[in-house]
Amino acid sequence: MAGVAVVGSGNYSLQIDTGFLQDAFTLNSATMGVLNSTEFVLDGTTDFAEVLDGCTNVVARRGREDVGDQFSAGTMSFTMLDTSGIFNPFDELSPYWDLETAQPGLAPLRKVKLQRYDTNNDAQDIFNGYIVNYNYNFALGGLDTVTVYCADQFYLLAQTFMDEFNVSEELSSARLTAVLDLPEVAFPAGQRTIATGTQTLGGAAAFTVPQGTNVAQYCADINQAEQGRLFMSREGDLVFQARLGNTLSAAVADFHDDGTNLPYSGLGISFEADQVTNGATVNIINGSPQTAENLVSQATYFVQALSITNSLLHNDAAALTLAEYLLEPNPEARYTSVDTQFNMLTTPQKDALAIVEIGNTITIEKTFASGSGTTELAQELAIEGIEHRLDFSIGHTISLFTSPTTIVYELILNDAIYGILDADNVLG
Numbered sequence: 001m002a003g004v005a006v007v008g009s010g011n012y013s014l015q016i017d018t019g020f021l022q023d024a025f026t027l028n029s030a031t032m033g034v035l036n037s038t039e040f041v042l043d044g045t046t047d048f049a050e051v052l053d054g055c056t057n058v059v060a061r062r063g064r065e066d067v068g069d070q071f072s073a074g075t076m077s078f079t080m081l082d083t084s085g086i087f088n089p090f091d092e093l094s095p096y097w098d099l100e101t102a103q104p105g106l107a108p109l110r111k112v113k114l115q116r117y118d119t120n121n122d123a124q125d126i127f128n129g130y131i132v133n134y135n136y137n138f139a140l141g142g143l144d145t146v147t148v149y150c151a152d153q154f155y156l157l158a159q160t161f162m163d164e165f166n167v168s169e170e171l172s173s174a175r176l177t178a179v180l181d182l183p184e185v186a187f188p189a190g191q192r193t194i195a196t197g198t199q200t201l202g203g204a205a206a207f208t209v210p211q212g213t214n215v216a217q218y219c220a221d222i223n224q225a226e227q228g229r230l231f232m233s234r235e236g237d238l239v240f241q242a243r244l245g246n247t248l249s250a251a252v253a254d255f256h257d258d259g260t261n262l263p264y265s266g267l268g269i270s271f272e273a274d275q276v277t278n279g280a281t282v283n284i285i286n287g288s289p290q291t292a293e294n295l296v297s298q299a300t301y302f303v304q305a306l307s308i309t310n311s312l313l314h315n316d317a318a319a320l321t322l323a324e325y326l327l328e329p330n331p332e333a334r335y336t337s338v339d340t341q342f343n344m345l346t347t348p349q350k351d352a353l354a355i356v357e358i359g360n361t362i363t364i365e366k367t368f369a370s371g372s373g374t375t376e377l378a379q380e381l382a383i384e385g386i387e388h389r390l391d392f393s394i395g396h397t398i399s400l401f402t403s404p405t406t407i408v409y410e411l412i413l414n415d416a417i418y419g420i421l422d423a424d425n426v427l428g
Contacts, residue, residue, distance in 0.1 A: 013114070013117070015051070055079065162182060172226040361380060
């Protein structure tokens with residue numbers, strides 16, 4: 001099995017781009033400069049250094065904890081013991097030192113990837129991104145350590161700024177594609193998964209994007225108008241999902257505390273007033289404020305309102321629809337997160353859980369004391385955020401942060417429950 005074994009969890013790989021091309025054609029080289037060579041080619045292949053063997057811990061996090069939060073850059077950090085000094089940025093004898101540029105090969109903004117090998121020994125991505133910072137701790141009389149901080153491609157979008165951009169009235173997905181296609185952005189077309197949006201964005205002169213606008217922030221504004229999901233996948237692709245609504249999706253994981261299905265080690269439960277939104281105001285650019293309220297909820301839970309200004313939506317009617325969409329008049333008890341340790345799982349369960357993605361549907365069931373007996377409560381939830389923690393003393397722990405979702409089921413003819421055509425049973 002490839003990779004490095006992590007106790008009770010499987011084999012993993014943590015690789016950093018060294019900046020070298022390991023099989024690139026090189027002029028005046030007796031071996032690497034041979035024309036028509038199949039081993040040394042013009043483009044070359046990036047040389048990645050495997051560093052997991054020297055790590056003490058790894059934490060990778062993507063997405064958001066709550067549906068009301070904005071999506072931001074995914075992050076990963078890990079700490080390495082530099083027992084031989086090869087990660088020292090001043091060590092010119094390190095195997096990762098680039099002689100041609102006289103720079104350390106393991107440098108900021110190098111690509112980094114965390115992977116897990118499944119039963120078939122296939123590498124499954126957990127995180128893809130870039131090194132942001134190496135934090136060195138030179139210990140006197142002890143082992144030097146290096147803590148590495150990483151971020152996904154949203155970090156690069158946050159460092160990119162737009163020229164003035166004249167926009168047309170179009171769907172949110174078309175606007176996002178247009179932004180990513182701009183020459184100053186040039187986000188790779190092969191690294192996009194963009195669903196068709198449901199909301200139309202404004203295209204009048206007032207919606208012209210000024211020069212110097214931050215790309216990541218403008219993309220967040222597009223998603224704010226859509227109210228979908230915008231994140232980098234575990235494989236490093238930009239994913240855009242349309243406005244959240246009813247879900248026609250089977251659960252990818254079913255968590256139980258009764259010894260069946262997937263066991264879990266921790267469960268977050270929320271039932272609080274902060275979940276309530278009983279007033280919302282949305283104001284588009286050059287538009288009039290559009291307000292939706294639930295007066296019954298305000299009388300019970302006081303006024304808990306939110307406001308969106310300078311929305312990219314194309315007219316006041318769409319703004320009012322969004323304001324109404326944002327109302328959550330009553331708090332509901334729900335499971336907000338679930339934690340599972342891989343050493344509790346079977347091998348197939350580990351393989352399946354390692355590759356769950358934001359937007360997937362899961363089921364969580366909890367047993368509660370009820371009178372003299374017990375009762376079970378199950379909820380269908382959507383994954384909003386994912387955190388992986390690798391500790392080399394206890395193994396791999398995954399935390400999934402969730403949001404409530406309304407599940408609809410595929411219509412099944414002649415079925416007493418699922419054969420009724422209504423809001424809960426739909427054509428697939």
